[in-house]
Amino acid sequence: MATSHHHTDQSTQSTDQNLRRVRFMSDLQADRFGGQMIEPGHADYEVARRTVFATGAPAYVVRPDDVGDVRAAVRFARDAALPLSIRGGGHSFSGFGTNDGGLVIDLGGLDSVRILDLDRRLVRIGGGATWGTVAAALSEHNLAISSGDTRSVGVGGLTLAGGIGWKVRKYGLALDALVGAEVVLASGEVVHASAEDHSDLFWALRGGGGSFGVVTAFDFAAHTTTEVFHGKVTFPAREAETVLTGWSDYLRAAPDDLTSLVNLANPMTGGPQAPVEVHVTFDSDDADRAAEALEPIRRLGTVLDDDITLRPYADTLVDGAAPPPGLQFVLRSAFVDEESVPDVLRVLAESSTSNGAPVVGVRSLGGAVSRVPEGATAYPYRQAELLVVSVTAGPAPVVEAARPALDAMWSRLGPSVHGAYANFLSTAGEEALAAVYPAATHERLAQVKRCYDPANLFSRNHNVRPASPTDAHPHPGRDADSPYESAAEAWASSPSTNASTPGR
Numbered sequence: 001m002a003t004s005h006h007h008t009d010q011s012t013q014s015t016d017q018n019l020r021r022v023r024f025m026s027d028l029q030a031d032r033f034g035g036q037m038i039e040p041g042h043a044d045y046e047v048a049r050r051t052v053f054a055t056g057a058p059a060y061v062v063r064p065d066d067v068g069d070v071r072a073a074v075r076f077a078r079d080a081a082l083p084l085s086i087r088g089g090g091h092s093f094s095g096f097g098t099n100d101g102g103l104v105i106d107l108g109g110l111d112s113v114r115i116l117d118l119d120r121r122l123v124r125i126g127g128g129a130t131w132g133t134v135a136a137a138l139s140e141h142n143l144a145i146s147s148g149d150t151r152s153v154g155v156g157g158l159t160l161a162g163g164i165g166w167k168v169r170k171y172g173l174a175l176d177a178l179v180g181a182e183v184v185l186a187s188g189e190v191v192h193a194s195a196e197d198h199s200d201l202f203w204a205l206r207g208g209g210g211s212f213g214v215v216t217a218f219d220f221a222a223h224t225t226t227e228v229f230h231g232k233v234t235f236p237a238r239e240a241e242t243v244l245t246g247w248s249d250y251l252r253a254a255p256d257d258l259t260s261l262v263n264l265a266n267p268m269t270g271g272p273q274a275p276v277e278v279h280v281t282f283d284s285d286d287a288d289r290a291a292e293a294l295e296p297i298r299r300l301g302t303v304l305d306d307d308i309t310l311r312p313y314a315d316t317l318v319d320g321a322a323p324p325p326g327l328q329f330v331l332r333s334a335f336v337d338e339e340s341v342p343d344v345l346r347v348l349a350e351s352s353t354s355n356g357a358p359v360v361g362v363r364s365l366g367g368a369v370s371r372v373p374e375g376a377t378a379y380p381y382r383q384a385e386l387l388v389v390s391v392t393a394g395p396a397p398v399v400e401a402a403r404p405a406l407d408a409m410w411s412r413l414g415p416s417v418h419g420a421y422a423n424f425l426s427t428a429g430e431e432a433l434a435a436v437y438p439a440a441t442h443e444r445l446a447q448v449k450r451c452y453d454p455a456n457l458f459s460r461n462h463n464v465r466p467a468s469p470t471d472a473h474p475h476p477g478r479d480a481d482s483p484y485e486s487a488a489e490a491w492a493s494s495p496s497t498n499a500s501t502p503g504r
Helices: 002-030 067-079 131-138 154-163 199-205 235-254 285-299 338-353 397-417 430-436 439-452 487-493
Strands: 036-040 060-063 084-087 103-106 111-117 124-128 178-184 190-192 214-221 230-235 259-262 275-284 308-311 328-336 358-362 386-394
Touching: 060 124, 067 084, 067 103, 067 178, 067 214, 067 386, 111 131, 131 154, 154 214, 190 199, 199 439, 230 235, 230 285, 235 259, 235 275, 235 285, 235 338, 235 358, 259 285, 259 338, 275 285, 328 338, 328 397, 338 358, 338 386, 338 397, 386 397, 430 439
Parallel strands: 060 103, 084 103
Antiparallel strands: 036 060, 111 124, 124 214, 178 190, 178 214, 230 275, 230 308, 259 275, 259 358, 328 386, 358 386
16 A cells, blocks of 8 residues: 555656646747747756755746847746746856756857947947857957956846956956946846936945846947957965065055955965965057066066967967866955955965965955945945955865865954955855845845845845834935936046046
């Protein structure tokens, strides 16, 4: 009898699954969904359920062909009360682009790059495009957008959280070039957000992540670009503190054309004994000006190697290799203000040359990033001078063995750093959310969330939950003193296009 009951339970479960499948198909088709629908058992399911850093078991993965398909999928997820993940490039370290038992909307098919107005350098980019595709397409018109540093990273995830790359000190974050967005809301409605329309939503999209809707198209103001000088200069590990200190002192006053980061304890070149890598981009093809700007970098210590060359901007982006299954990644990040820089760099120099050291990256900020007014966008750390990122990777036992050294380093850094950058975190939850968004920013985002996604359909992200309906704060878009448009105004009047402008 036990066998019979077990067989009956399996048959009932199979029948329920088939009924859900039929309902899913019929509901989407009734809503005129024309894209691809993938479920367990489909030939593409094993690939479709994975992102670069995570593997899920979603009930359904859909690949829309257009914004109408996205609307249909959002409405289905809402009505069926399914967990919903939105996937652009699939590079979220926290695995937001997949889930268990829910629906994944894979935007990869919405990857067009269109010039809307060449004279005004207005560009429309699909929500599923990757930065390598964008850089290559724009290079044909001698245009570029300040983005990230990896070709396969999605435009959406990077832009909605910030966007820190090789042009950041000259042209700001990726989100600083955003002038409009086409957004599918939880209601299924499509709106265009800009400084003039749905300005509260436009403010939130620029730094607030994916909590507010599905961005199916981004409108950017690109800039003209030449080839750039790009590469790295390496120095002995024993000179880490001297190099880091000289590097940060110089970048504080360097021309905005120069953007740089330092990598320490690279496991591919020796771990704690690895050379200090100073990566640079000088955003100009003027060889004399580049030589002058790069000379202080080359004088930081004993040069082991120097591979800086002139190359197309699109070639500064690297391929993002997918890690083999079974590897874990632990990423932490924090911002550093000017007064804390010496203490932070001393800790990093000591920690990176010790056994068990994590990979450490230190990115220079300032420049155009710092000239956008605080509060003009939802990206809250405009005045930070540096961004520190640590990466620990490997099989679970390796990661666990490295945890004491990692925790010790961040414990020492704690008093001198603050916040976190959403795109460089492998954890999600209240602690991470509080680090990404200071209280005032979070409160304002929660008000916008209440207006556009009160049921929190879009929750697979560093999730800002909607404010309580009883909250007395006014609707952000109705605040006459709101600085929502000031980012665009600051951009128009900013001296950031002047190559000789000091960083801060």
